[in-house]
Amino acid sequence: MTGTGxxxxxxxxxxxxxxxxxxxxxxxxxxxxxxxxQGLFPTDAERINFAHxxxxxxxxxxxxxxxxxxxxxxxxxxxxGFGTVMIGLAALLTVIRHTRADEExxxxxxxxxxxxxxxxxxxxxxxxxxxxxxxxxxxxxxSLAGKSGSVSGSLAFGAEFVAAGWIxxxxxxxxAQLTGSARSARSIAIAVLGASYALRVGGDxxxxxxxxxxxxxxxxxxxxxxxxxxxxxLNWWPVVLSALLTAVAIAVAVDLRGRRDLGDxxxxxxxxxxxxxxxxxxxxxxxxxxxxxxxxGWTIGLGLLGLIFGGVGGSVLDIAKDNKGLSDIFxxxxxxxxxxxxxxxxxxxxxxxxxxxxxxxxxLRLREEETTGHxxxxxxxSVSRLAWAGSHLLFSLLGPALALFAEGVVxxxxxxxxxxxxxxxxxMLQLPAVWVLAAVAVLIFGLxxxxxLAAWAAPAACLLILLVGETLQLNHWLLDxxxxxxxxxxPGGAVSATPVLTMLAVALVVGVAGLAGLRRRNIxx
Amino acid sequence: xxxxxxxxxxxxxFGKVTALDGLDLRVRTGEVHGFLGPNGAGKTTxxxxxxxxxxxxxxxxxxxxxxxxxxxxxxHRRLTYVPGDVTLWPNLTGGxxxxxxxxxxxxxDPRRKAELLERFQLDPRKKGRTYSKGNRQKVALVAAxxxxxxxxxxxxxxxxxxPLMEEVFREVVLQEKSRGDxxxxxxxxxxxxxxxxxxxxxxxxxxxxxxxxxxxxLRHLTRTSIQAELxxxxxxxxxxxxxxxxxxDNGKIRFDVDTDALEPALQTLVKVGVRSLVSQPPSLEELxxxxxxxxxx
Numbered sequence: 081m082t083g084t085g086x087x088x089x090x091x092x093x094x095x096x097x098x099x100x101x102x103x104x105x106x107x108x109x110x111x112x113x114x115x116x117x118q119g120l121f122p123t124d125a126e127r128i129n130f131a132h133x134x135x136x137x138x139x140x141x142x143x144x145x146x147x148x149x150x151x152x153x154x155x156x157x158x159x160x161g162f163g164t165v166m167i168g169l170a171a172l173l174t175v176i177r178h179t180r181a182d183e184e185x186x187x188x189x190x191x192x193x194x195x196x197x198x199x200x201x202x203x204x205x206x207x208x209x210x211x212x213x214x215x216x217x218x219x220x221x222x223s224l225a226g227k228s229g230s231v232s233g234s235l236a237f238g239a240e241f242v243a244a245g246w247i248x249x250x251x252x253x254x255x256a257q258l259t260g261s262a263r264s265a266r267s268i269a270i271a272v273l274g275a276s277y278a279l280r281v282g283g284d285x286x287x288x289x290x291x292x293x294x295x296x297x298x299x300x301x302x303x304x305x306x307x308x309x310x311x312x313x314l315n316w317w318p319v320v321l322s323a324l325l326t327a328v329a330i331a332v333a334v335d336l337r338g339r340r341d342l343g344d345x346x347x348x349x350x351x352x353x354x355x356x357x358x359x360x361x362x363x364x365x366x367x368x369x370x371x372x373x374x375x376x377g378w379t380i381g382l383g384l385l386g387l388i389f390g391g392v393g394g395s396v397l398d399i400a401k402d403n404k405g406l407s408d409i410f411x412x413x414x415x416x417x418x419x420x421x422x423x424x425x426x427x428x429x430x431x432x433x434x435x436x437x438x439x440x441x442x443x444l445r446l447r448e449e450e451t452t453g454h455x456x457x458x459x460x461x462s463v464s465r466l467a468w469a470g471s472h473l474l475f476s477l478l479g480p481a482l483a484l485f486a487e488g489v490v491x492x493x494x495x496x497x498x499x500x501x502x503x504x505x506x507x508m509l510q511l512p513a514v515w516v517l518a519a520v521a522v523l524i525f526g527l528x529x530x531x532x533l534a535a536w537a538a539p540a541a542c543l544l545i546l547l548v549g550e551t552l553q554l555n556h557w558l559l560d561x562x563x564x565x566x567x568x569x570x571p572g573g574a575v576s577a578t579p580v581l582t583m584l585a586v587a588l589v590v591g592v593a594g595l596a597g598l599r600r601r602n603i604x605x
Numbered sequence: 606x607x608x609x610x611x612x613x614x615x616x617x618x619f620g621k622v623t624a625l626d627g628l629d630l631r632v633r634t635g636e637v638h639g640f641l642g643p644n645g646a647g648k649t650t651x652x653x654x655x656x657x658x659x660x661x662x663x664x665x666x667x668x669x670x671x672x673x674x675x676x677x678x679x680x681h682r683r684l685t686y687v688p689g690d691v692t693l694w695p696n697l698t699g700g701x702x703x704x705x706x707x708x709x710x711x712x713x714d715p716r717r718k719a720e721l722l723e724r725f726q727l728d729p730r731k732k733g734r735t736y737s738k739g740n741r742q743k744v745a746l747v748a749a750x751x752x753x754x755x756x757x758x759x760x761x762x763x764x765x766x767x768p769l770m771e772e773v774f775r776e777v778v779l780q781e782k783s784r785g786d787x788x789x790x791x792x793x794x795x796x797x798x799x800x801x802x803x804x805x806x807x808x809x810x811x812x813x814x815x816x817x818x819x820x821x822x823l824r825h826l827t828r829t830s831i832q833a834e835l836x837x838x839x840x841x842x843x844x845x846x847x848x849x850x851x852x853x854d855n856g857k858i859r860f861d862v863d864t865d866a867l868e869p870a871l872q873t874l875v876k877v878g879v880r881s882l883v884s885q886p887p888s889l890e891e892l893x894x895x896x897x898x899x900x901x902x
Contacts, residue, residue: 184734260734261695351730352697356704366705369697453692457745460656460686461709462678602659 083196087204091178099212102170106163106241107219113548114156114227121152131155138396138419139426141288142281142389143547148312153228157237161306162547165277167216167241168248168302171209172269175252178205181262183343192342202256202337206249206330213245228311236310236319243322247301248273250329257336259345267377274381274434276302278388285392293392301325363463367471370449371442375475378438378483382431386487389427390494390503396423421572424491424498425506431487432510432564433546435480436539439518442476447525447532450604465599473522473591480514499571506570512583513563517542519591526597529605609634609669609756609788610655616663617650617812624650626812627664632790632805634755637782639799639806640792641893647812648792649689652760655790656686669756682711685749689760689792691741693733699744700729706748718751724773738765750777757781757789763798771798778802796890808893816892827887827895828861831870836878845870 092099121127131150134140141147145161148154179202182188188201217238225234248269255268283297284306297303304318359365396419446469449455458468488507492500521535528534542562559565563586566579610632617625625647632638642648653659655668657677666673671680693702707713722729727743736744742765749757763771779802781787793799799806800820807817816823828849834857842858843851847866852859862870864887874882 350732351728352701352732354698354700354729356701356708360701360705361708363709366709370694453688453690454694456653456656456658456688457686457691457706458709459658459677460681460684460688461706462681462711463709464678600660602653604658 081197081200081203083191083194084200084203084207087191087196087200088208091204091208094178095174095208099174099208102167103212103215103219106167106170107216108223109163109548110156110160110220110237111223111227113159114152114224116548117152117155117159127152127155134158136288138285138288138392138423141284142392142423142427143430145280145306146284146287146309148309151228151311153224153230153233153237153311154309156224156228157233157240157310159548162543164241164244164302164305165273167213167245168273168276169270171213171245171249172252172255172273173266174209174212175205175249176256176262176266176269178208179253180256180259180265183256184260184262189342199334199337202253202333206253209249210246213242213249216245217242230311233311233314236308236314236316239319240305240308240310243305243319243326244302246326247305247322247329250326250333253333254329254336257333257340257345260343261345267374271377271381273302275384276300278385279303280306282388282392285396289392289394289396296388363458363467363471364474366458367475370445371472371475371479374438374442374445375479375482378435378479379486382434382483383486383490385431385434386490387494389424389431389487390491393420393424393491393495393498396420418572420498422569424495424503424571425569425573427491428488428503428506428510428570429546429564429567431484431507432513432567433539433543435484435510436514436517436542436564438483439476439480439514440521440535440539442479443473443518443521443525444532444535445476446472447529450529453604455603459603465603466595469522469595469598473518476518476521477515480518481508481511484508484510484514502571505575509567509570509575509580510564512580512587513567515587516563516583516590519587519594522591522594523597524594526594526601529601607634608632608667610638610667610790612651612655612664612666614664615651615654615661615666617647617654617659618662624812625654625661628809628812629814629817630807631817632788634788635785636804637778637789637791637802639803640790640809641794641796641799641806642809646809648809649760650812651809652686652758652790652792655758656681683754684756684758685710685752685754686758687742687745687749687760687762689764691738691745693736693741693744695732695734697733698730699727699733699736699740702733702744703729703748703751707752710752710754713748713751714753717753718747721747721751721777724777725770739767739770742766743770746774750781755786755788757787759789760792761794762791763793763795771795775801796888796893800888823892824864824887827892828863829867829887830859830861830885831874832857832859832883832885833874834880834882835874836880839874839877842870842873845873 117127121130128150131147131154135147143162144158147158182201191201192198220241221234221238224237225231228234251272252265252269255265255272258268259265277300279296279300280303283294283300283303286293286296297307301322304321308315308318360369449472455468459465484507488504491507492498492503495503517538520538521532524535525532542564545559545562546564563583566583568575568579608631610630612628612630615625615628615630616623628647628651630640630651640648650659654661654666655673657673657680660674669680669683673680693699697705703718704713725743725747727740727747742762746762749759763774766774775798778789781789782802791799791803803820805817805819806823807814809815839851839858842848842860845866847863848870849861
């Protein structure tokens with residue numbers, strides 16, 4: 081542990097921009113949402129009515145979680161429930177960046193030769209991330225304790241975010257020990273986070289209906305923390321559970337670190353082929369080798385999500401049947417069919433955004449290839465820049481298409497009461513919007529390569545617009561920035577060709593501009 | 606075509622920094638050309654321009670008779686490249702990388718590949734992430750040397766290799782050289798390597814070529830070290846033009862002398878009377894250091 085303090089200072093120096101950003105954005109998101117709810121519902125009746133409708137809306141429950149209570153504070157904690165996934169993501173990325181990524185790049189070796197203990201890098205990463213999560217929680221507590229009227233509730237609300245941050249920091253600490261590459265460590269940790277969210281969605285939707293699958297929420301850390309209900313039932317014991325899981329996960333990570341050598345993973349590297357197969361002879365064949373893990377992972381992941389979304393579709397129907405008061409409201413909204421349709425269309429939007437993350441990730445492989453020097457080796461052979469970029473872009477365009485297709489097919493097959501074509505169509509209609517975000521990533525990579533990571537701002541912005549856009553009563557032009565605002569809603573909506581064709585044209589123009597930039601610039605830049 | 610590489614007045618800027626400031630580089634077909642310079646002098650930038658990875662801001666450059674920027678892919682069929690900092694795809698084996706790079710260029714000789722793997726003692730079955738720096742370097746060297754091409758561009762190719770493997774590298778390059786039709790541009794810090802392999806060399810400093818020519822040409826520009834035991838005092842030697850750093854210890858004198866002042870200096874010594882004499886020709890090291898030191902002044 082010697083040297084941990086110095087390493088913490090090094091992390092704070094390296095992350096001096098990104099850490100304050102995520103602490104401030106996530107820490108102030110609740111109070112912002114609280115204020116806008118106050119503006120949105122001037123009377124108690126309006127607010128209570130909204131709470132009742134929302135509590136039974138499966139699309140809302142899928143996205144945000146279960147709603148308990150009808151106060152402004154309760155609505156706020158429900159609406160920013162997805163924030164627990166965001167803080168989990170921030171925490172796991174931070175931990176892996178300062179453990180396995182450093183180790184893979186050889187920086188840990190350099191540091192390890194100085195007076196620094198073997199466990200110091202892991203300890204420093206965990207302490208910094210835990211501290212940042214704690215600050216986020218404190219911001220939430222401090223900003224809401226007075227306004228919400230409940231000090232203990234605000235404390236629990238802060239603890240909800242802290243718990244999510246700590247759990248996924250600890251999980252990342254484990255995944256960082258498993259393999260030699262930071263990318264796989266990151267992928268495994270994100271897969272755990274995604275599975276936690278999906279399980280939470282399944283459990284909560286089921287709880288709305290028959291409740292037969294509501295236990296799913298209890299095998300998911302995201303389920304635990306969103307079931308604290310700080311301004312409703314106020315359970316403290318998910319916090320205890322989270323603290324226990326964090327402690328156990330850290331102990332496992334430390335134990336794994338003690339068993340392995342620097343640079344190694346837990347899985348020993350095996351010997352491979354001495355010669356390439358005859359098919360490994362084109363840029364496309366190389367891109368397939370580099371992208372296939374990602375493609376298979378995302379396709380299976382989205383397929384599983386389809387299983388959950390389709391599986392709980394039946395529960396959505398039951399809600400309308402079982403609850404007299406609710407079915408009246410639904411009848412006013414256009415009948416129970418409408419409710420299921422809006423749920424399915426809503427989940428299609430979520431799936432679209434997830435696929436967009438895949439598209440951005442796949443596109444940014446180009447930049448990774450450039451910074452690691454692999455691109456230089458390939459481009460020094462008789463492969464043109466366009467052939468090189470095109471071989472990767474094929475995967476960032478068709479990969480999400482395949483993953484979306486898997487989700488749509490599984491949802492359609494599992495939810496037997498729906499129209500298969502409409503369900504699949506609703507999911508596939510997300511593709512043009514996904515491609516727009518991929519094209520934005522190409523544009524940044526082509527023109528401002530050093531800013532390539534900024535391509536992640538596009539799906540992040542679309543997610544924020546989806547989550548809080550209506551609540552914050554954003555201007556319509558701001559909502560319109562997100563291509564997902566323009567996707568025709570299926571099932572239940574009307575499909576018009578104009579937005580689809582417009583988005584395809586935008587994606588094409590933006591993507592071509594990016595490629596034109598790539599043809600002219602230095603490699604590496 | 607007598608020149609494989611012909612760059613004149615090459616200029617490259619990165620923002621406010623001028624990396625190449627009117628660089629001249631001429632490499633004749635069939636020669637091994639040393640490309641020397643301290644870190645940051647612009648060697649890698651020059652090579653990236655030659656490979657069409659970067660575009661120059663001024664001057665002219667021809668590579669194998671073509672424009673390296675616009676005809677990049679066609680020219681690349683005729684050359685191979687070993688980058689200074691070799692990184693391999695973590696999940697591809699060394700053997701796969703060698704085959705892939707060769708095929709992307711248009712093919713490689715499997716027998717030659719097997720022979721080189723043997724000589725460099727490289728296990729091609731290991732995954733990229735498990736190779737040491739030296740072994741990664743070997744992967745890139747085998748990939749480059751197993752192809753039958755006109756031009757080899759090697760950017761510090763032996764960094765990370767152990768002395769035995771450096772020797773193997775020298776043998777292989779000399780073998781290539783003996784074929785007579787292969788041109789090699791060898792960027793290096795290792796002066797003994799350049800001395801052993803190169804016909805001609807170019808020294809660059811701060812983005813400009815400061816010396817270019819054969820090793821013998823360049824030696825004329827430098828000094829020979831003399832160490833002698835004399836029978837009497839070395840009168841008149843200190844004032845002789847071209848004699849530098851004259852010092853005496855225990856009756857022995859040491860001094861450096863410009864190559865064109867060697868004869869008068871020796872005559873002076875003979876006049877005094879010589880008991881013993883050691884003369885050391887200028888090494889490339891000294892040549893290089895002189896350029897370096899001029900830098901620092």
